[in-house]
Amino acid sequence: xxxxxxxxxxxxxxxxxxxxxxxxxxxxxxxxxxxxxxxxxxxxxxxxxxxxxxxxxxxxxxxxxxxxxx
Numbered sequence: 001x002x003x004x005x006x007x008x009x010x011x012x013x014x015x016x017x018x019x020x021x022x023x024x025x026x027x028x029x030x031x032x033x034x035x036x037x038x039x040x041x042x043x044x045x046x047x048x049x050x051x052x053x054x055x056x057x058x059x060x061x062x063x064x065x066x067x068x069x070x
Contacts, residue, residue, distance in 0.1 A: 001065045007037050008057040011048035016057075019046060024061065033059035 005024035009017045019040075037056030040046055046053060 001063055003064075004062045005033065006060045006062050007033065007040075008059070009037065009041065009048065009053045010055050010057055011051040012054045013051045014054075015048060015050050017046075017048035017053060020062075028061065030059065 003023060005021045005028065007019045007021070009019070011017055034056060037059060041053045041056055044052060
């Protein structure tokens with residue numbers, strides 16, 4: 001099973017932008033994700049496809065399980 005952290009943002013033109021980070025640390029909290037998302041926005045670390053990111057919106061842990069067919 002693999003995990004990723006998906007962070008969703010809104011840019012200055014109100015378009016949605018998503019960043020995925022593979023293998024986030026265990027025990028990650030909503031507060032941790034918000035702090036990191038806000039850090040990315042306030043320091044202009046990343047940019048949306050069309051405009052500068054304006055605000056952090058929400059975060060998800062996505063898990064994926066692969067089963068080999070025999």
